Amino acid sequence: MSDIQSGSEQTRARLIEAAREVFAQYGFQGATVREICRRAGANVAAVNYHFGSKDGLLAEALNFSGLKTLQTNNLSADPCPEKRLRLFLKDFMLMLLDENSASRQCRIMARELADPTPALDKIVSEAIAPLHEFLGRMVGEIVGDKMSAAQQLRCVFSILGQCSFYYHTEPVLQRLHPELRYDAAEIEAIAAHIADFSLAAMNQLARRTA
Amino acid sequence: MSDIQSGSEQTRARLIEAAREVFAQYGFQGATVREICRRAGANVAAVNYHFGSKDGLLAEALNFSGLKTLQTNNLSADPCPEKRLRLFLKDFMLMLLDENSASRQCRIMARELADPTPALDKIVSEAIAPLHEFLGRMVGEIVGDKMSAAQQLRCVFSILGQCSFYYHTEPVLQRLHPELRYDAAEIEAIAAHIADFSLAAMNQLARRTA
DNA sequence: TTTACTTTCAAACAAGCGTTTGATATGTTG
DNA sequence: CAACATATCAAACGCTTGTTTGAAAGTAAA
Known part of the structure; x- marks a missing residue:
């Protein structure tokens, strides 16, 4: 502990950072321990020494x-649930589609959905379940008591479905609409559309059953 | 050709059928030639002999x-685009979520999106692009000329996003709502919700900009 | 310095992968 | 029948995988 960090802690941290890159890029199956160690500048045995296994x-x-700070910040941003939904969708889509460290975490999570490993349990309980509850409360505020719990849950799924579509379909869009790029302006336009579409639907459906 | 099929053709067919099972279950990377041949009752070398490679x-x-017959049948089903959308969503969700040979094709396609191989080009050009055009025309009939082409495209994405969400999130739902099963009644309810939600949104948005 | 412990490393291990090989049946054709 | 092309097979090839090993280097206290 002569330095800021012990050598061991530095290696651990570099391995974790490299693992996030490689897992996000290739998925758990496609990622190799050797590539992770190469990027971390560590020996192949380092992964098993520090983490026991892949x-x-x-x-x-x-x-x-x-994802957590996004939600806590959102709660104190505005009293109006419609405005909070618009804000959430903008931040969420930027996190999902813009290239940043948070989007890598999303990539890892999305790959777990397509090809679950034991890590999916942790992802569901610590990230997805809280997100569903967060959006469930927001939808509840918007439609009030004019919808059943099952209907409200499906509205949450409709919102999340629209968001995740743009993520999953990126390789398709590159082939069908190569001129379309996920720059900041485009991402905000997408978020605005999802908000418009979803709020229009929820308001209309809440009015109809009222 | 003494029998109904030559022995070679039978082996080919069994390999293709087994491959659909295994690719859908494990993905292209996770699937092994040995497992496919085991299920097909063929030798390991059979894949390379009949198809050149994995x-x-x-x-x-x-x-x-x-997917194609679903679309052609839909076109001649009803003159009203709203009703055709409802019908399409029911058939599409049944294909996506109910266990049948078509849902296996969907699994293979979805896995290609998460982890593209050279086969994705064929999938996009022969399946996804026609589907996008099909839905694009349907949305165009519904909203008329009250939306820009970009807006209409985003409505198509909103519909497809809601559909694919239920597919992608199945391993999550098994953990969060284990009581929820994708039986025929539930799938039809989901399809009806997506139709209600999307038609409410499109009608409201078309009215607003009109 | 000696001792004990932690961390790194090159090398190897066992298992699994897609693919290839050459022999052996199988069926068709002259 | 003989000759030939096709199809199947056990076996092996070359390679990559996650993991293990035992020695070497580094670190800290006695």
Whole structure:
């Protein structure tokens, strides 16, 4: 502990950072321990020494802080739930589509959905379940008591479905609409559309059943 | 050709069928040639003999006829575009979520999105692009000329996003709502919600800009 | 310095992968 | 029948994988 960090802690941190890159890029199956160690400048045996196994490294590489701060900041942003939904969608889509450290976490999570490993349990309980509850409360504020719980849940799914579509369909859009790029302006336009579309639907459906 | 099929053709067919199972279950990377041949009751060398390679087998295992007939049947079902959208969503969600041979094709396609191989080009050009155009025309009939082309495209994405969400999020729902099962009644309820939600949104948005 | 412990490393291990090989049946054709 | 092309097979090839090993280097206290 002569330096800021012990050598061991530095290696651990570099391995975790490299693992996030490689897991996000290739998925758990496609990622190789050797590539992670190469990027971290560490020996192949380092992963098993510090994390026990490749699975152990994945568990430590997960990080949901970005998603959590997004939600806590949103709650204190505005009293109007419609405005909070618009704000949430903008931040969420930027996190999902813009290239940043949080989007890498999203990539890892999305890959777990397509090809679950034991890490999916942690992802669901610590990230997805809170997100569903967060959006559930927001939808509840918007439609009031004019919808059943099942209807409200499906509205949450409709919102999340629209968001995740743009994420999943990126390789398709590159082939069908190569002129379309996910720059900041485009992402905000997408978020605005999802907000318009979803609020229009919820208001109309709440009015109809009222 | 003494029998109904030559022995060679039978082996080919069994390999393709087994490949669809295994690719859908494990993805292209996770699927092994040995497992496919075991299920087909064929020798390990059979894949390379009949299809050249594992990639070649995947290319032959793709089949979009279910998706195509769904669209052609839909076009002649009803003159009213709203009703056609409802019908399409019911059929599409049944294909996506109910267990049948078509849903296996969807699994293979979805896995290609998460982890593209050269087969994605064929999937996009032969299945996804026609589907986007099909829905684009339907949305155009519904909103008329009250929306820009970009807005209409985003409405198509909103509809497809809601559909694919229920597919992608199945492993999550098993953990969060284990009581929820994708039986025929539930799938039809989901399809009806997506139709209600999307038609309410499109009608409201078309009215607003008009 | 000696001792004990932690961390790194090159090398190897065992298992699994897609693919290839050459022999062996199988069926068709002259 | 003989000759030939096709199809199947056990076996092996070359390579990559996650993991293990035992020695070497580094670090800290006695």
